[in-house]
Amino acid sequence: MIGLYVHIPFCDGKCPYCDFYSINAKTDKKEEYVRAVLNEMNMRKSYGLADTLYFGGGTPTLLKPSQIEKIIKYAVENYGLSYKNEITVESNPNTLTDKKLFELKKIGVNRLSVGVQSGREAELQALGRNHSLDQVMKVIERAKYEGFDNISVDIIIGAPGQTSKNIYDTLAFVESLNVQHCSFYQLKIEPKTAFGLNPPKNIAGEDEIADIYLTVVRQLKKIGFLQYEISNFAKKSKECVHNLKYWNRDEYIGFGPSAHSFVDGVRYFHDRNINEYIDDVMKVKQEKVLDADFEWIMLRLRLVDGVSIADLKKRGFWNDDFKLKVKRLQYAKYVEWKDDRIFLTPTGMMVQNAILLSLFK
Amino acid sequence: MNNKKFIRNFCIIAHIDHGKSTLADRILEMTDTVAKRDMEEQLLDNMDIERERGITIKARAVKLVYHAKDGNDYEFNLIDTPGHVDFNYEVSRSLAACEGALLVVDASQGIEAQTLANTYLAIEHDLEVIPVINKIDLPSADPQRTIQEIEDVIGIPAEDAPLISAKTGLGIENVLEKIVSDIPSPKGADEEPLQALIFDSNYDSYKGVVVYVRVKQGKIKPGDNIRMMATGAEFTVVQTGYMGATELVPSLGLCAGDVGFVTASIKNIGDTKVGDTITLVENPATEPLPGYRQVNPMVFSGIYPVDGARYGDLREALEKLQLNDASLTFEAETSTALGFGFRCGFLGLLHMEIIQERIEREYNIDIITTAPSVIYRLTMTDGTVTMIDNPTNYPKNDKIAKSEEPIVDATILTPTEFVGNIMELCQERRGVFKNMKYIEQTRVELSYSLPLGEIIYDFFDVLKSRTKGYASLDYEMKGYAEAKLVKLDIMLSGEVVDALSFIVHADNAYSRGRKIAAKLKDNIPRQLFEVPIQAAIGGKIIARETVRAMRKDVLAKCYGGDISRKKKLLEKQKEGKKRMRQLGSVEVPQEAFMAVLKLDE
Numbered sequence: 001m002i003g004l005y006v007h008i009p010f011c012d013g014k015c016p017y018c019d020f021y022s023i024n025a026k027t028d029k030k031e032e033y034v035r036a037v038l039n040e041m042n043m044r045k046s047y048g049l050a051d052t053l054y055f056g057g058g059t060p061t062l063l064k065p066s067q068i069e070k071i072i073k074y075a076v077e078n079y080g081l082s083y084k085n086e087i088t089v090e091s092n093p094n095t096l097t098d099k100k101l102f103e104l105k106k107i108g109v110n111r112l113s114v115g116v117q118s119g120r121e122a123e124l125q126a127l128g129r130n131h132s133l134d135q136v137m138k139v140i141e142r143a144k145y146e147g148f149d150n151i152s153v154d155i156i157i158g159a160p161g162q163t164s165k166n167i168y169d170t171l172a173f174v175e176s177l178n179v180q181h182c183s184f185y186q187l188k189i190e191p192k193t194a195f196g197l198n199p200p201k202n203i204a205g206e207d208e209i210a211d212i213y214l215t216v217v218r219q220l221k222k223i224g225f226l227q228y229e230i231s232n233f234a235k236k237s238k239e240c241v242h243n244l245k246y247w248n249r250d251e252y253i254g255f256g257p258s259a260h261s262f263v264d265g266v267r268y269f270h271d272r273n274i275n276e277y278i279d280d281v282m283k284v285k286q287e288k289v290l291d292a293d294f295e296w297i298m299l300r301l302r303l304v305d306g307v308s309i310a311d312l313k314k315r316g317f318w319n320d321d322f323k324l325k326v327k328r329l330q331y332a333k334y335v336e337w338k339d340d341r342i343f344l345t346p347t348g349m350m351v352q353n354a355i356l357l358s359l360f361k
Numbered sequence: 362m363n364n365k366k367f368i369r370n371f372c373i374i375a376h377i378d379h380g381k382s383t384l385a386d387r388i389l390e391m392t393d394t395v396a397k398r399d400m401e402e403q404l405l406d407n408m409d410i411e412r413e414r415g416i417t418i419k420a421r422a423v424k425l426v427y428h429a430k431d432g433n434d435y436e437f438n439l440i441d442t443p444g445h446v447d448f449n450y451e452v453s454r455s456l457a458a459c460e461g462a463l464l465v466v467d468a469s470q471g472i473e474a475q476t477l478a479n480t481y482l483a484i485e486h487d488l489e490v491i492p493v494i495n496k497i498d499l500p501s502a503d504p505q506r507t508i509q510e511i512e513d514v515i516g517i518p519a520e521d522a523p524l525i526s527a528k529t530g531l532g533i534e535n536v537l538e539k540i541v542s543d544i545p546s547p548k549g550a551d552e553e554p555l556q557a558l559i560f561d562s563n564y565d566s567y568k569g570v571v572v573y574v575r576v577k578q579g580k581i582k583p584g585d586n587i588r589m590m591a592t593g594a595e596f597t598v599v600q601t602g603y604m605g606a607t608e609l610v611p612s613l614g615l616c617a618g619d620v621g622f623v624t625a626s627i628k629n630i631g632d633t634k635v636g637d638t639i640t641l642v643e644n645p646a647t648e649p650l651p652g653y654r655q656v657n658p659m660v661f662s663g664i665y666p667v668d669g670a671r672y673g674d675l676r677e678a679l680e681k682l683q684l685n686d687a688s689l690t691f692e693a694e695t696s697t698a699l700g701f702g703f704r705c706g707f708l709g710l711l712h713m714e715i716i717q718e719r720i721e722r723e724y725n726i727d728i729i730t731t732a733p734s735v736i737y738r739l740t741m742t743d744g745t746v747t748m749i750d751n752p753t754n755y756p757k758n759d760k761i762a763k764s765e766e767p768i769v770d771a772t773i774l775t776p777t778e779f780v781g782n783i784m785e786l787c788q789e790r791r792g793v794f795k796n797m798k799y800i801e802q803t804r805v806e807l808s809y810s811l812p813l814g815e816i817i818y819d820f821f822d823v824l825k826s827r828t829k830g831y832a833s834l835d836y837e838m839k840g841y842a843e844a845k846l847v848k849l850d851i852m853l854s855g856e857v858v859d860a861l862s863f864i865v866h867a868d869n870a871y872s873r874g875r876k877i878a879a880k881l882k883d884n885i886p887r888q889l890f891e892v893p894i895q896a897a898i899g900g901k902i903i904a905r906e907t908v909r910a911m912r913k914d915v916l917a918k919c920y921g922g923d924i925s926r927k928k929k930l931l932e933k934q935k936e937g938k939k940r941m942r943q944l945g946s947v948e949v950p951q952e953a954f955m956a957v958l959k960l961d962e
Contacts, residue, residue: 207912209912209913260923351915358889
């Protein structure tokens, strides 16, 4: 089964750290854009049946619910998507009015991902966010009232001013929201962002970031969030089905500028240009596919499940040299080896790149 | 047949930056040897590195014609001399090819150690020395003081020294007239058996080795069978000629007094040693010209390609460099840490730096250089004597009865205000004070006896930085002296890295070991596993540092199925690793090897 991703490249403003493709929502192209997406969905409907739909952005909740509804309907009618399948919409707290929450629920959205980013006002300000903690609490409360029982919040690790001490404030805030899922992404300063041009000074260093991360993993576990991927945590059976497809090397189609797809062993993507996209929704670039086995291990080692020895053998990785390297990583507590599975520890996840490079040199 | 009366053979002695090359350019210009439009700045220095560093590495010569005020045309042979202590012997051979020397002194800087040493050398060779005061156009110029200094320090009259500005061309004609009136014409008869002094040579891919000579007596022409008196090699002359400013100009032959070139299908530059005498096979000279000696490298280091696959390219580069530089030696060696490379011998540290730079620039090979070493003389307990230039071959201490290191006599000229700093530096480097002489009220000449091994690291750099660039240094090999030496090993993750080992005086071993460990710590990036760095003498650890394990190296977000970022990052990191050397389980960047060479920065 295929996952469907729809990129909604509209935002009220650009957050200083954000490198995702978006344009200002005031340039009103939304209607035109939704038509283009439907057009592309039409062109690719032969690719197969889908069982997840994910609206990412940008800020998808800047679309009218009726516009989102068209896309959902189209997926249901042409990709065999069921309303019981996971249908996620990413959102910014200040776009979620009571009315919008009511409508989103009504049109079939069953999973809400909210960009909370921090549990400390000072960090929210430093991150250029246009909402308060109070607003977040009210929005989440209201969402639950409207019947959302699968809510995720995004938090940033390494926000300006964040330390391994005050991360507890953010963790307490997340706990108080009582949601089903959370993602803790480490801030990566990209060159062509406001932060890239003018980096904030009070960002934690390598060791402090690692400490924050380990604290997050440990504390989340205490309040019932189980880690299932480097940056993702969920209460029992609330893992994000759509995102899991990326890490399992399952197929997905990405609609819209900057969206990536993986279908039939081919990886392709759209350029980061909405006008070009509207002109020609089928114009894509193909990505060089790495060795499929390497891709597999690179992605699978992001998951707490890791890889099975049987799979390693099947893919030809398992030899004495590999075993020796794994033992060494195990000794350094980067890797655990339980029964027939090998997986990274939280410390190991923090240095996943280096581990991959050390395994495949 | 030349008319010796109208020949003047001379060279220019000057400190770096005192304007030797600019003066040479002006002379070429004034004698119409090169049209102005063909002038490239500083024509005689034709290697890029020479032009950048403002020094002459190899001697070179040019013939020019001057129409003097007395109405006659004079043939000038200007022989350029290398301006650095590493090339002392080459300087002496260039001087031996001349009858006179222009001593160029910067009117605001005064005499420097190198100038002094070369002037003494010129006087030893009975050259007529003509002082020339340059840069008189500068506001800080003090020609009277400079003249006084020349008279006081060198003891030659300087009151009618031409006051010039090579930059603007002021006073150059005076200099040319001085050359005509003061420098003697060459002596030596054409009828005597041939004696031609080799003062330089280089390799031309068409002609083979081009030998630059000064004919002292006799004649040489194409077709002659010649013999190199020191090496015994024999050849048949293909071409003779003289050096135009931009190209070689063939001639029918060369006579006594001439400066010119000879080609004879010579393949190996080692057959044409600087200082050797060329004679004819038939009717040879009974004696070679005096002063020849075999030049031996004094400083050794390992050179390795960063990318092991380029070993063959490195060999080719060294072979080509050696074609033009007989004083460079190299032989293959293997290092556990660095793989296949070469043990190279150099005249000195500058020579070493120049060769490294040329390999990287002209041949585009990234290299790693190991710490330079001098030649130590060890008397073993069984009475045998061995010379060691590679720390890897240093025997265990209990097998050594006596260890000796090379010592130099160093002369440092400095403004008085820096005497304290210099004494401190020389003391740190185990120098033995010999003498201090006031050249004038504000400048002194310090004499020290210093271990060569102490000045091949970063002595020049530190000397310059502690004297704001004012002090100058010259040194001369003196001999060997007993010293308490030890081999210092560096271990990474418990394994000795042979390429980082070096020989050091026992008293300095602790501080050197600590400094190296600290430098390595700063230059080895954090990696997956902790890297202990240890300095050890014969198994005893004397210093320890740790590069802690890295804690963050992950792309946290694999968003929207875009795995291309992660792949790109991994590929970039993989590329980055290629610039590193894998030593056991540790990755060491090229810079780390360089950093240990510069400890006092």
